[in-house]
Amino acid sequence: MTSENISEYPEAYDAIVIGTGISGGWAAKELCENGLKTLVLERGPNVRHIDDYPTMHSESWDLKYRGKVDPEKIKGHSIHKRSGFVNAESGHWFVNYEDHPYNEPKRFDWIRGYHVGGRSIMWGRQSYRWSDMDFEANKVDGHGVDWPIRYNDISPWYDKVEAFIGVSGENRGLAHLPDGKLSAPMELNCVEKDLQKNIEENFDDDRLLMIGRVANKTGDAVHEGRSNCQYRNRCIRGCPFGGYFSSNSSTLPAAERTGNMHLRANSIAYEIVYDDTTGLASGVKIIDAETHEKIFFKASIIFNCASTIASTSILLQSKSKRFPNGMGNDSGELGHNLMDHHYGVGASADVEGYDDKYYKGRRPNGFYIPRFQNLGNEKTAAKDYVRGFGYQGGASRTGWERAVAELSFGKTLKEELLKPGHWRIGMTGFGECLPYHENKMSLNYDILDKWGLPTLDLDAEFKENELKMQQDMMNQAVAIFKAAGYKNVKGRIGTPIPGDCIHEMGTARMGHDPKTSVLNKHNQIHAVPNVYVTDGACMTSSACQNPSLTYMALTARAANHAADIFKKNKTN
Template sequence: MNENLTTNSIESFDAIVIGTGISGGWAAKELCENGLKTLVLERGRMVKHIEDYPTMNMDPWDFEHRGKKNPKELERQQVQNRSGYTTRPDTKHWFVDDIKHPYSEEKRFDWMRGYHVGGRSIMWGRHSYRWSDLDFEANKKDGHGVDWPIRYNDISKWYDKVEEFIGVSGENLGLPQLPDGKLSEPMELNCVEQDLRKSMAENFDGRVLTMGRIAHKTGNAIHEGRSNCQYRNRCMRGCPFGGYFSSNSSTLPAADRTGNMTLRPNSIAYEIVYDDETGKASGVKIIDTLTKEKIFYKASIIFCCASAMASSGILLQSKSKRFPNGLGNDSGELGHNIMDHHFKVGASATVEGFDDKYYKGRRPGGIYIPRFRNLDEKSEQKEFLRGYGYQGSASRSNWQRAVSEMSYGEDLKEELTKPGPWTIGLTAFGECLPYHENKVTLNYDKLDEWGLPTLHFDVEYKENEMKMRKDMQEQAVAMLNAAGFKDVQGYDAPCHPGIGIHEMGGARMGHDPKTSILNKYNQIHTVPNVYVTDGACMTSAACQNPSLTYMALTARAANYAAKEFNKNKK
């Protein structure tokens, strides 16, 4: 690329936010509400809430071939289709074409991306759990990775702020490993899930089953522009009711209402420019994907919220005389310590009885069993460090079971009008330790259509994760058997990093600039006006879904940045 052709924008901003997903939306909202003129960059297309959700109200019969995947597309997108859902006709428009946006892998890494305004906040799973000091202190206690520079008390009030704004439904349990939150009324457990909860309380000390804490609006709290969840379970298509939290329905409109936000889609941020004279970043270089123009935007503050892997890539590309190996990379840790939760392991069963019970609606979330391993001396495991939790649900099958029937006629039709048997499944999500050798690097031999280097992944699960998986399956089987369920089957399917879509690491927080990239306020140690608050900042992975923590860290960092900016402006 010829950098001499870069246009210097005549516009200058107080802040620039790179990315519009879970973290970027929160950075935009908080900076704008604190009075900062903020440019928000999105590499993908514009998506407007409601009007740009093309499949939001479609029924199965509205899709060509009833929603069956196109074999030609599957053959073309073999890497993308490994996930099983990113090529589905009802949601494929949210996921990038991996042929157009390639990456490479030393070991299998399933990178699921969404390039559009709102990012993966449109498609996320919405489970929202706080981390505890068990998680923030883990690295220091067992010696893996580096110590977090914060503890639970540093972000508890920001968890409060985020939960109240996005709307999280669920049940407070009083568990030290899963701190209580500002929750609205939980969705209901069905009769089989209630039965399993009762059995667990009777048969297992320290194990609790609860309805998942999910970012769906319930109760009477008012959230501007949003209504309560309608139990359609079409969330990943985009919700016209705003029943669940997304940047499009919530944080970006809040930022826009201030009059301080300039949203610029179709803008690939590829370099954060370092100024040797000031010792700070001066702005961001972008490529306009429509005009192919390269533009440099100036700002006093920069928030990198492009997603863990993309932010790591941007920082690695941001080279200068001072930082030849990437912005802020004195430690050599940039791009390292990549983590993702491992799952696809657990058990399922059929349930006898409850034939007179059913449920109504399509509940958009399932049950949750919080971590119960390695909490204290009593629950300590010799075979592995850290722990895991379970997600799952119980349901009854319906007429679709006719696919496997080999009989015909009136009796079959009569039988299929009745609900089928109850089944239940538990899937565990386990923590991955932060390994330095798990890394992402720039591949200059495989450029994208903009002439930029692509990402190359070298990430794997190791011995601790494999030993943990054995227990994850065994305990799922034990809990279902103890409940008296039938045909209990454990499973442990192949699972590779990325598929959990909880990528973390690459620009971790820490006390020491010699071993980490970011400080306790998510600032780059050596470039303090650049903040990284998406998954790249994570120092360990815990076993809970991480998005709520991204949002809390972002809100905290953005308010700190705004306070410092406004103080210096006086």
């Protein structure tokens, strides 16, 4: 290690987890609860639950510029500015692009959070299971490679995860959207119920509307250190009640309670070291983000959970005589098959007849219309594209924001604006992206970051299948609102941007064959079985459902697999 001017930490750990977000938190919890002494690495600063949520109680008038973008703080956030993710309420969670640059042969919005908890603090919390239709899709239509698992392999882990994180919602008995271990659903408002009824009456296919399944706690189940959702709808700021699931409020405290976790923040993992003698990984190299000191930590098991692009970047940098093109890259697929959901297309409308109705609270959830195209029967078959999409949306009454230049001034205007406005409804489609080999990420050694590490080139685009699906997503949304008799129905469609949905997946896919994939059915690197990758990098296809619940279930499954092997090896 001396050639790199790197020091070796004297203690060897049973396991190292890289990353503290959705997947890393679950890996830490499961490994620690199985008795493994575990080092958890986070490249950003520590964020302590409750103590480090600076805007959790702030009202708009408490914030500079009433919560709008501070011109000083927007500096360095060019990527997030164009995506709308920087404001006074939550902008502190998002990575400064100038400090952490990347390169875009084609536009790619890489939205990141470098801190303990990662994007589990800021995520949208929508939590849906995948079905066999999703796990079999590649095999059925020939795109990508076949998943090495099916729904039955992961179903019990969905059970475990849902029960622990607290997912509220309703079960509808759909084969393509399996039922879950759900707590009491949030309530649809009157207009959403009206749309639900209209869909049932006007369409004879498989479309229906339900409240979203969301990782906001409801019901009577006890979740240590957490209270039920308070309907503040300030989740992205960090919730002092623990009303929604995050690593900070849930999995990391569970890992810490075991006494087996050592959390090290400000630790940039950049290489997993391969041992030619054992044929296994021996540990992880990090750079201290503050001191720039390089340290090597030893461990028997490595969980790479830094997030899709970051995890694959670490593997690509993990070069050796055995793996000259990156650890586990025998197939040449490492860095390829980069996916994201395409969205930003849908419809909106005015709704009449409910002006005497209102609702209470700020529900942090909306309605969900599950996929109803290409479900394997003639009635739902789309003519010009494969796979499908779902909708997320909501209805509300307009408020004082409806005051526009055309309105008059004076007492009458002020009094009118204090009353609820008319009802509006809208929905946005989330569509599946196919796994294209040419959609890829790669290391750029010509442009280094301030720690001397290569930056990344992100080269991906949506293609003909996604663009045709987008058109249908808009057309079907318009048709649903028009069939309900709503007024001023307007469809919307634009140019979908990869990364913008923040559901990036792929780049180190699972598969049966080491010649065409990076990971096996247990999320182990085929040729380095003590290295597991369980975040979005492992995904073989994208489905159209929000993916985080699946990441968590895969992680819990893999961590228990690793712990079982570790315990057997210790007793032999």
